[in-house]
Amino acid sequence: MIRYAALCLLFLSAPVAAQDMTLPVGSRQLSDRTSPLDSYDLPTGPFADGRVPARAMEGRVERITWRLQAGSSTTLQLLAPLRSQIVAQGFEILFECAARTCGGFDFRFGTEVVPTPDMYVAIQDYRFLSAARDGEALSLLVSRNPPDGYVQMIRVSPVDTVTPPPPLVIEEPVTRSDDLLSGLTQDGHAILADLHFRTGEITLGDGPFASLELLADFLKDNPDMRLALVGNTDDTGGLEANISVSTGRAQAVRARLIEKYGVAADRVEARGIGYLAPITSNATPEGRDLNRRVEAVLLVN
The missing domain is CATH 3.30.1330.60 (OmpA-like domain)
Structure with missing residues (x-):
């Protein structure tokens, strides 16, 4: 079992208070694609006029995905506690949307998503959030493929202020295949x-x-x-x-x-x-x- 606080520690390099919440038994980290210096187009609005508006970011880019047992939880129920932790750490929410208000198919394929099977996005059942804090930016993408839920985090940190994220103990890491x-x-x-x-x-x-x-x-x-x-x-x-x-x-x-x-x-x-x-x-x-x-x-x- 992965404690919820440990998951938030991976999202945010600053310390956070322990939570009396847990992710379902069997939650797994599926992938970690971290680049010491890379670029990422952080979406800042819904798909419109043939494109997804975005802010170009450069720095250390972490692309991490998880699969969890969502059961009957909605995508909002999966996203809400993560959003609360982000706000508590001083991040400003730049943009947030649900599938239809994001732009559905066009937003999904107009923004960066870790390839399947490490991330699954149902075109009509996903939520997206982007946030920023002092030169640091991150996005969260949450979707479901019942009974599983999927979470993608992409975080960009300034190269000169990067603090390596603390290790996270997970159960039975799975490979792409x-x-x-x-x-x-x-x-x-x-x-x-x-x-x-x-x-x-x-x-x-x-x-x-x-x-x-x-x-x-x-x-x-x-x-x-x-x-x-x-x-x-x-x-x-x-x-x-x-x-x-x-x-x-x-x-x-x-x-x-x-x-x-x-x-x-x-x-x-x-x-x-x-x-x-x-x-x-x-x-x-x-x-x-x-x-x-x-x-x-x-x-x-």
């Missing part, structure tokens, strides 16, 4: 959560997509395995139309694996099943967003 490949080998299927398609379109974005590289490496290391890519949609529209869209998206992913990553055509197939296999209710925008996905299904020769 653990979530995807363990799900594929243990459960027989895994969601390719970093893929993105615009609503109603079947063209896969430019990427790069870490999940596809992992799948290509997995097939190379396991010549007796094949994959089926299965496209899924929400329940908006008729079944026949949704099957067509979901099939097209799965075929686009298959083509990318073959053309860019050199996967043999007979090692991967593509199918679409429309809205017939939801992972959650389609009654909410958040649920529909989660149901629009492409999954990899493991096949053994």
Whole structure:
């Protein structure tokens, strides 16, 4: 178990008072990409006029992500205690938004996000916050993929005043490939959560997509395995139309694996099943967003 105070100590290098709060058992740090000298565009407003307004920052840049067991907690419930700690330490909140007010898809792909599987962002269920204090700046991005919650912190510190963050003891650190490949080998299927398609379109974005590289490496290391890519949609529209869209998206992913990553055509197939296999209710925008996905299904020769 990670104590909540310890998590806040990692966010803020200055000391903070201990809290009688804990993160759920099993919370894990997924990644730590720290650069001693780098730049970061700190978002300061919602997507507008074709871009996300941002403040260019330079210094030591820390990019850290965590996964926690969120249960039924909302993204606001996940963000609120972290925000309180930031304000208590003298940070000024520059900008804060929820998915729709941020700009939805355009804000998500117009700002920096650590690649999947180290960070997951549901297009219609995330919250963002940016703050600054005496030349130091940070942003928090919180999202959910029930039952898990994800937190990303990007912090920029002036190089001449950097204080190394205190160590944080975590349980069973996971590597970039653990979530995807363990799900594929243990459960027989895994969601390719970093893929993105615009609503109603079947063209896969430019990427790069870490999940596809992992799948290509997995097939190379396991010549007796094949994959089926299965496209899924929400329940908006008729079944026949949704099957067509979901099939097209799965075929686009298959083509990318073959053309860019050199996967043999007979090692991967593509199918679409429309809205017939939801992972959650389609009654909410958040649920529909989660149901629009492409999954990899493991096949053994």
